[in-house]
Amino acid sequence: MRGASFNTAALRAATDLAPPGMVLEVMTLHGIPHFDADVEAAGLPHEVTRLREAIAAADALLVATPEYNWSIPGVLKNALDWASRGGEASPLRGKPAAILGAGGRFGTVRAQTHLREILRHNRVRVVGLPEVLIDSAESRFDAAGHLVDERFRSQIRRLLEALQQEAARH
Ligand SMILES: Cc1cc2nc3c(=O)[nH]c(=O)nc-3n(C[C@H](O)[C@H](O)[C@H](O)COP(=O)(O)O)c2cc1C
Numbered sequence: 001m002r003g004a005s006f007n008t009a010a011l012r013a014a015t016d017l018a019p020p021g022m023v024l025e026v027m028t029l030h031g032i033p034h035f036d037a038d039v040e041a042a043g044l045p046h047e048v049t050r051l052r053e054a055i056a057a058a059d060a061l062l063v064a065t066p067e068y069n070w071s072i073p074g075v076l077k078n079a080l081d082w083a084s085r086g087g088e089a090s091p092l093r094g095k096p097a098a099i100l101g102a103g104g105r106f107g108t109v110r111a112q113t114h115l116r117e118i119l120r121h122n123r124v125r126v127v128g129l130p131e132v133l134i135d136s137a138e139s140r141f142d143a144a145g146h147l148v149d150e151r152f153r154s155q156i157r158r159l160l161e162a163l164q165q166e167a168a169r170h
Contacts, residue, residue: 001030001075004145006102006137007064010156013147014062014100017157022164024062027054035081048082055083056091060098060167061124062160067103067111077118084122092122096166098159100132102140107133127162130155 002008008028015024031047039045044052055061065072084090099115101108112133119126132155134140140149147153 006141007066009141009145010100010102010134010147011062011064013153014156014160017153017160019161019164022160029075029079032079032082035078040085051079052083052091055095060096060163062163063097063099063115065099065101065108065111065115067101067108070110071114072111080118090122092124094123094125096125096163098127098163100156100159102134102137105135107135109133125166127159127166129162130158132156132159
């Protein structure tokens, strides 16, 4: 959500690192209301429809997550809850995906573990390796939000190649 989010910055870096044939569109989760089954029954809010349609239209997903209290932020969980609705009609079903995260000392490892489980429950086909755990994020990006650490740039490149292969198998 933050304008200066390291995770949004990592997604921007990924748009530059994508292999030939892959185009990334960065989406943030602004404006998505809390899940409420009464709201759902009355008709999906515009931002939820936008999210679900974007997931449905994509050949694959790249999800970037910070770590909040050893897990994913409630904002991301809430968005996944909305996207998960509908059983077989959920746009998450069978979708190839890769995950990464930027944060503090452990590079979001605990958040990514939870995210992997949530996605697996929704039959998302999450790429296993490489793990991209951008630790000490404040030292990996410059003041303008560019990812300047070559090791992580290379990891993201390899992650996207693995995602492309998974999508081709789809
Ligand atoms: C409510 C809250 C809880 C946090 N909990 C953790 C945590 O459990 N582990 C961690 O490494 N960092 C934690 N952080 C620090 C965030 O990972 C750090 O602020 C990160 O830069 C946020 O991601 P962003 O740059 O994409 O906004 C927490 C931050 C907030 C606001």
